[in-house]
Structure formats: C-alpha cells, structure tokens
Amino acid sequence: xxxxxxxxxxxxxxxxxxxxxxxxxxxxxxxxxxxxxxxxxxxxxxxxxxxxxxxxxxxxxxxxxxxxxxxxxxxxxxxxxxxxxxxxxxxxxxxxxxxxxxxxxxxxxxxxxxxxxxxxxxxxxxxxxxxxxxxxxxxxxxxxxxxxxxxxxxxxxxxxxxxxxxxxxxxxxxxxxxxxxxxxxxxxxxxxxxxxxxxxxxxxxxxxxxxxxxxxxxxxxxxxxxxxxxxxxxxxxxxxxxxxxxxxxxxxx
Amino acid sequence: xxxxxxxxxxxxxxxxxxxxxxxxxxxxxxxxxxxxxxxxxxxxxxxxxxxxxxxxxxxxxxxxxxxxxxxxxxxxxxxxxxxxxxxxxxxxxxxxxxxxxxxxxxxxxxxxxxxxxxxxxxxxxxxxxxxxxxxxxxxxxxxxxxxxxxxxxxxxxxxxxxxxxxxxxxxxxxxxxxxxxxxxxxxxxxxxxxxxxxxxxxxxxxxxxxxxxxxxxxxxxxxxxxxxxxxxxxxxxxxxxxxxxxxxxxxxxxxxxxxxxxxxxxxxxxxxxxxxxxxxxxxxxxxxxxxxxxxxxxxxxxxxxxxxxxxxxxxxxxxxxxxxxxxxxxxxxxxxxxxxxxxxx
Ligand SMILES: Nc1ncnc2c1ncn2[C@@H]1O[C@H](COP(=O)(O)OP(=O)(O)OP(=O)(O)O)[C@@H](O)[C@H]1O
Ligand SMILES: [Mg+2]
Numbered sequence: 001x002x003x004x005x006x007x008x009x010x011x012x013x014x015x016x017x018x019x020x021x022x023x024x025x026x027x028x029x030x031x032x033x034x035x036x037x038x039x040x041x042x043x044x045x046x047x048x049x050x051x052x053x054x055x056x057x058x059x060x061x062x063x064x065x066x067x068x069x070x071x072x073x074x075x076x077x078x079x080x081x082x083x084x085x086x087x088x089x090x091x092x093x094x095x096x097x098x099x100x101x102x103x104x105x106x107x108x109x110x111x112x113x114x115x116x117x118x119x120x121x122x123x124x125x126x127x128x129x130x131x132x133x134x135x136x137x138x139x140x141x142x143x144x145x146x147x148x149x150x151x152x153x154x155x156x157x158x159x160x161x162x163x164x165x166x167x168x169x170x171x172x173x174x175x176x177x178x179x180x181x182x183x184x185x186x187x188x189x190x191x192x193x194x195x196x197x198x199x200x201x202x203x204x205x206x207x208x209x210x211x212x213x214x215x216x217x218x219x220x221x222x223x224x225x226x227x228x229x230x231x232x233x234x235x236x237x238x239x240x241x242x243x244x245x246x247x248x249x250x251x252x253x
Numbered sequence: 254x255x256x257x258x259x260x261x262x263x264x265x266x267x268x269x270x271x272x273x274x275x276x277x278x279x280x281x282x283x284x285x286x287x288x289x290x291x292x293x294x295x296x297x298x299x300x301x302x303x304x305x306x307x308x309x310x311x312x313x314x315x316x317x318x319x320x321x322x323x324x325x326x327x328x329x330x331x332x333x334x335x336x337x338x339x340x341x342x343x344x345x346x347x348x349x350x351x352x353x354x355x356x357x358x359x360x361x362x363x364x365x366x367x368x369x370x371x372x373x374x375x376x377x378x379x380x381x382x383x384x385x386x387x388x389x390x391x392x393x394x395x396x397x398x399x400x401x402x403x404x405x406x407x408x409x410x411x412x413x414x415x416x417x418x419x420x421x422x423x424x425x426x427x428x429x430x431x432x433x434x435x436x437x438x439x440x441x442x443x444x445x446x447x448x449x450x451x452x453x454x455x456x457x458x459x460x461x462x463x464x465x466x467x468x469x470x471x472x473x474x475x476x477x478x479x480x481x482x483x484x485x486x487x488x489x490x491x492x493x494x495x496x497x498x499x500x501x502x503x504x505x506x507x508x509x510x511x512x513x514x515x516x517x518x519x520x521x522x523x524x525x526x527x528x529x530x531x532x533x534x535x536x537x538x539x540x541x542x543x544x545x546x547x548x549x550x551x552x553x554x555x556x557x558x559x560x561x562x563x564x565x566x567x568x569x570x571x572x573x574x575x576x577x578x579x580x581x582x583x584x585x586x587x588x589x590x591x592x593x594x595x596x597x598x
Pocket of ligand 2: 045046088
C-alpha cells in the first residue's frame with residue numbers, strides 16, 4: 001500500500017500582474033516524504049510555499065491537506081490542521097525571547113493561547129517542551145535573550161524551532177540553511193533527520209550537497225511550472241535539468 | 254534505558270527557565286513601593302486629593318491605551334471616545350437612577366460606563382483590524398469625532414454643550430458619601446485603579462498577553478503558528494475600551510459632571526501623550542506619565558500660566574528625540590547597562 005497523500009495541489013496558479021509565478025502546478029506529497037524543491041532564483045518556490053501555507057491566495061486551482069480541500073482556509077486554520085512552515089526571510093518576534101516565542105507557539109497549538117489569568121510559565125509541561133526543543137537545536141543557552149539581537153544563524157535555528165513546536169504533519173522549510181554558518185548547518189540537518197518518520201517534509205534549498213543528502217525525491221521548478229520530478233539520481237542525470245538548472249556549470253564543461 | 258525515566262523529569266534548565274518566566278510576573282520592590290506611596294498620598298497630600306483623583310483617572314485612561322497600543326500595537330487617537338461614553342453612561346445612570354435603588358450606586362455605574370464603552374469598542378474594533386498604522390489612526394480618530402458630535406447634538410440626553418448636570422451618585426456601596434475634600438473620591442478612584450491595574454497586569458503577563466506582543470511584533474508569523482490574530486485584537490480593543498469607559502465613569506462620578514470636554518479630541522491626544530511620555534508597553538508608563546503631565550500642568554501653570562504647554566511640548570520633543578520608549582524606556586536601558594557591566598566584571 002502506498003502511503004497516503006498528505007498535501008496536494010491541483011492546477012495551482014498564482015499571477016502577480018503579468019508574472020505567472022505559479023504555473024498550473026499539480027503536486028503530491030505523501031506521508032513521510034523527504035522532498036526537495038529546487039529551481040533557479042525567481043522560479044516561484046517561495047510563492048508556491050506561500051500558497052500552500054495560506055499566506056497567499058491562489059489565482060486559481062486547489063489545495064488539499066490530508067484529503068480536505070483547504071483552498072479557502074486561512075493560514076491559521078491550516079496551521080491547526082497540521083501545516084507548519086519556516087520563512088526564507090526570518091519572521092520572528094524581535095522583542096520576545098526564544099523561550100517566550102516557543103511558549104506562545106506551543107500554547108497556540110494546545111489551544112491555550114486565550115488563557116489570560118495564569119502567568120506564562122505556569123504550564124511546566126510547556127516550558128519543558130520549549131526548553132528541550134531549544135536544546136535540540138543547540139540554542140538552549142540563549143533562551144532568555146532578546147531575539148532581535150541574536151546572531152543571524154541562531155535566529156535561523158529559532159525559525160525552525162518555531163515550526164517544530166507546532167508538531168506539524170506537513171513541514172515546509174524555505175531555505176532553512178541559507179546564510180547559516182557551517183557547523184549550524186549540520187545542526188539543522190540533524191534536526192531534520194530526527195523528525196518523526198511520518199512527517200511530510202518539503203525542503204527548498206540551493207545547496208546541492210544538502211539537497212542530495214536529504215532528499216528521497218526532488219521537484220525542479222522553472223518559471224513557476226513543475227519542470228521535472230524524480231529521485232535524486234534521475235534528477236542528477238537528467239540532461240534537461242542540467243541544461244536549465246545547472247546551466248552555468250554546463251557552460252564551463 | 255534510563256533516558257525514558259529521565260525524560261519525565263524536567264531538566265535543570267527547564268526548572269530555571271520556569272523560574273525566569275514566573276519571576277517576570279512577581280511583584281518587585283519598586284512596584285510595591287509605587288502603590289504604597291500612592292496610598293500614602295492620602296495622608297501626605299491631604300489638600301491635593303482632588304488633583305490626585307484626577308491623576309488616577311487619567312492614569313487609568315493612559316493604561317487603557319497602553320493595553321491597546323503598548324502591547325497589541327494598535328495605534329489609536331480615539332480612546333477619549335470611550336472615556337466620554339463611559340462618563341455619560343455612568344452620569345446618566347446616576348442622574349436618572351438617583352434614589353431609585355441600585356442604578357445610582359457608583360460601582361454599578363462603573364460597570365454601566367465600562368460596559369457601554371466596551372460594547373462600542375467591540376463594534377468598532379472590526380474597523381481597526383486591517384490597515385496600516387495611519388489607517389488605524391484615522392479610523393479611531395474618526396470614531397471619536399462621531400461620538401463627539403453625537404454628544405454635542407443630542408441635547409435632550411446629554412445636555413449638549415452645557416454638559417450633563419445633576420450627576421449625584423449615591424454613596425459608594427451605600428456607605429461612603431462623596432465629600433467636598435475629595436477623600437472618598439480619592440480612595441474610590443485609587444481602589445478602582447488598583448484593581449483594574451492588577452487585572453491588566455495579569456493579562457499582559459498571561460499567554461494571551463504574550464500573544465498580543467507577538468502580534469505587535471510580527472502578525473505574519475502569528476498567523477502561521479495558528480493564532481487567531483483578529484480575535485485577539487478584538488478582545489484587547491474591547492478590554493481597552495472597557496478600561497477607558499470605567500475611567501470616564503469615575504470622572505463623571507467624582508466630579509459629578511460630564512461635559513463634551515470629556516469626549517473632545519484633546520483628551521485622546523493628552524492621554525496618548527502621557528503614555529508616550531511615561532513609556533508604552535510597561536503598564537506603569539501611563540501612570541507615571543499622568544503624574545508628570547498633571548503635575549507639570551499644575552506647577553508650570555502656576556509659574557507661567559500662558560506657556561506651560563510650551564514647556565510640556567519641549568520636554569516631550571526632547572524625550573522622544575533622545576530617549577526611545579519614554580521615561581520607563583530610559584530606566585530600562587540604564588538597568589540593562591548596569592547589569593551588563595555588572596556581569597562583565
Ligand atoms: N508579492 C509579489 N508581488 C509581485 N511579484 C512577486 C511577489 N512575490 C514574488 N513575486 C515574483 O514571483 C516570482 C517568483 O518569486 P519567488 O520568490 O517565489 O521565487 P523563488 O523561487 O523563491 O526565488 P529565490 O530562490 O530567489 O528565493 C519572481 O519573479 C518574483 O519577482
Ligand atoms: Mg524563495
């Protein structure tokens with residue numbers, strides 16, 4: 001029995017004025033997927049993730065999450081239905097601490113965000129979970145500092161910690177390792193590798209070494225449209241991909 | 254594996270983290286001192302009790318803006334509308350309920366004033382959910398202007414520009430009558446301020462309060478983690494309106510009067526000024542701001558009756574230009590620097 005499809009797009013289109021940023025994309029992500037989404041700059045990868053996660057409304061087409069049509073759902077509702085994502089450009093709370101950031105994420109997941117009389121920290125199970133997430137990402141020591149003054153690499157790790165704190169079924173990582181120092185890249189890969197096997201994962205990444213270490217399947221997006229899909233070997237050996245995506249290298253050959 | 258059993262025990266870091274989080278909601282010495290001094294003013298400044306009541310009421314209004322602006326980031330220039338609604342609602346309740354049992358009881362009046370303001374706040378909150386700071390500024394200002402106009406036009410109800418006369422609240426809890434020296438007014442206003450402050454304090458230190466600060470910081474991310482952003486904003490805007498309404502009700506009851514001045518634009522602007530002056534997002538900023546604002550008005554008003562606003566303005570410009578975050582922002586900055594230096598040694 002093949003694993004069930006957790007996330008699906010059908011004929012998904014997004015136009016920005018004259019630009020066709022997402023071009024009739026049919027896409028399926030099964031449970032447990034380790035899927036890389038690659039493509040040149042401006043190919044529409046982030047736009048695709050924005051559509052899936054509900055940040056943008058599609059011009060046309062449909063999105064299904066765990067078999068349910070969520071096209072008209074808000075980002076909030078999709079998050080509660082098990083979708084989490086990270087942002088290519090950090091979207092964090094500069095004036096809060098990493099611990100507070102995770103506390104409020106966990107509270108929201110557990111529908112405790114309306115609690116208004118007990119202080120933050122009164123739920124010791126939340127604190128425990130938040131701290132062990134921070135430890136997992138190696139940023140436990142900065143739990144109590146202001147997020148806004150953290151080093152870029154640490155913010156990147158927190159960005160991932162927030163998505164993990166949502167305990168998603170589907171996780172979309174938009175260039176999580178971009179601009180992250182080498183040793184912290186390893187940390188990110190380790191964390192991703194340690195995720196529960198049934199979580200469906202999409203990784204957008206330009207670093208081909210990372211992609212080929214991580215992915216069991218790859219899609220190549222070009223000019224908003226799905227160009228090729230396949231296993232890492234198929235993609236690596238596909239002459240069309242080499243031509244479009246690795247074009248510059250071919251010139252050198 | 255021992256790992257399994259260990260994972261049920263919180264790590265030392267988690268225990269410490271919990272202590273850090275809970276420590277933020279513990280009452281500090283400075284805080285306790287503030288309220289002790291505030292209460293002691295009853296004995297220290299017996300001739301200034303009316304002024305002090307007024308400060309407490311303005312402080313409550315500024316606190317209401319702090320909840321909305323300082324924590325949730327909703328820029329508002331219309332908080333005076335809710336103050337006025339609260340004042341007229343409580344004033345009318347006292348006036349027409351006089352002798353008719355509970356309606357004229359001041360505490361009931363507070364709930365009537367706060368309740369009406371909260372209702373209007375709730376209904377208009379949907380207007381401030383979307384848009385930039387500038388739109389919100391315009392929308393809140395517009396609502397305040399409408400309320401102002403209604404108060405001025407509905408003479409049959411509000412007394413128009415003459416104000417609402419004959420507001421005679423019953424004794425508080427049927428025991429303490431309002432006296433000429435403002436003793437009852439002081440204790441009453443201070444007690445209400447304190448109770449509402451304690452509640453506001455609990456709110457901002459709760460998960461709900463933290464979520465407001467997160468929304469202020471980054472609405473995009475709060476939606477992505479599944480937060481009902483609009484619901485949270487509606488809630489705090491309504492609560493803020495209730496607070497402002499109670500402040501207005503207090504004003505009407507303690508001065509036994511309500512006038513269009515209570516809903517005038519300058520009331521919103523003054524209260525906002527006090528908050529910025531004291532420092533938004535600290536809870537105490539509005540209180541401190543109202544103390545300084547009213548004291549300066551009083552002192553400077555005596556020295557240079559014509560120019561006190563000039564000096565007030567000059568101080569404000571200086572504060573905003575050279576210190577980010579008002580007086581409390583300045584103090585917090587100094588404290589951070591002190592602890593950093595201390596830690597470096
Ligand atoms: N909000 C927007 N308004 C107008 N055009 C947009 C918007 N967002 C993206 N675009 C355009 O859509 C196209 C796809 O952009 P997108 O950010 O999705 O690419 P990407 O594959 O994520 O690129 P990168 O690898 O650089 O992150 C680009 O041409 C971009 O200029
Ligand atoms: Mg991108």
